[in-house]
Amino acid sequence: MQVWPANKIRVHLGVALSFAALGLIGALASAWSWPNAVVGAVVGAVLGAGWYLWMAGTYHRRRSLVSTPFPAAWRQILERRVDFYRRLPVDGEARRRFEDDVRIFLAEQNIYGAGQGARQLEIDDETRLLIASSAAILGHGMPKFEWPRLRDIVVHPRAFDEDYASEDHANITGMVHYQGPILYSERDLALGFRRHDGHNVGLHELAHVLDMADGHVDGVPIGAAWASSAPWLEVITDRLRKLRTHRYANTLRDYAGTNEAEFFAVAVETFFERPHKLRDKDPELYAMLRDYFGQDPGAS
Incomplete structure (x- = not known):
């Protein structure tokens, strides 16, 4: 089993950043007021972070687990x-x-x-x-x-x-x-x-x-x-x-x-x-x- 598959982690991080970027671009491209634009950017960031934690969380937990001495x-x-x-x-x-x-x-x-x-x-x-x-x-x-x-x-x-x-x-x-x-x-x-x-x-x-x-x-x-x-x-x-x-x-x-x-x-x-x-x-x-x-x- 893979503890930290670098390629997968990079893919998940890329998808997370894409969510955040799309939220920001969508907000700025709209006719919203700045408060609404900020809300849109925050929503995109939250979705991106949620995706990353959901998809890559397993590997973070594994890396933490194997960092301790084997009993x-x-x-x-x-x-x-x-x-x-x-x-x-x-x-x-x-x-x-x-x-x-x-x-x-x-x-x-x-x-x-x-x-x-x-x-x-x-x-x-x-x-x-x-x-x-x-x-x-x-x-x-x-x-x-x-x-x-x-x-x-x-x-x-x-x-x-x-x-x-x-x-x-x-x-x-x-x-x-x-x-x-x-x-x-x-x-x-x-x-x-x-x-x-x-x-x-x-x-x-x-x-x-x-x-x-x-x-x-x-x-x-x-x-x-x-x-x-x-x-x-x-x-x-x-x-x-x-x-x-x-x-x-x-x-x-x-x-x-x-x-x-x-x-x-x-x-x-x-x-x-x-x-x-x-x-x-x-x-x-x-x-x-x-x-x-x-x-x-x-x-x-």
Whole structure:
């Protein structure tokens, strides 16, 4: 995510100044008296300032946020729980940007526990940081990508069912509603960062968000250069057929064969969790994900 995109800021400032200038020119060009001309100029200035604060305010808040030291307690959690972060050079630009992405995500997203009143799940920093780290991992090679805002993230204590109840038979570890919240099982979120078995619900559900961001749930993520090209569509069709006939073993887990959207989400999990395996077993799919995410986790 961008902290201070200079080009965007200049555009917004230019629009704001244009409002002010138009207000002044309009006032002076009219037959108004000087008091009315002053009022017109003030109105233009107010509109311009309002536009600038509305459009550029996010980046001012981000710049203020990252100007403070990253919390030492948060850094300790990331070092202990997030392998991706731990592999980044200490005191390097990549680690600093990861930390910035984490705290921007936490500042701009609403994360809270399921339930109400005394029965509402209390969310600790570790759970919040694992969710934010999922976003920072996916976006690490796409510094200009912006996660959709105003999407609630609701954390359940463990797996839940279709009625969002955490019963013994429940097996849903995460879910994304098209225009609603992201749901996570706290237990399974933690396991995903502990096991490294190609199943990470933090990455999985945010991969769905990438897929949905263009208005379609079809396994094609937003902004992919190959999104509308025949090769990617051919890859999805071919791999789904192989998964459904059990001829794509030991690469992606079987759940990837559910549909195009789940194929992409599982492929993303595998790309980050077991990159060497995916690169060796399916170099074509690996290369497409490498180009999209701007990362090559299998190179290390």
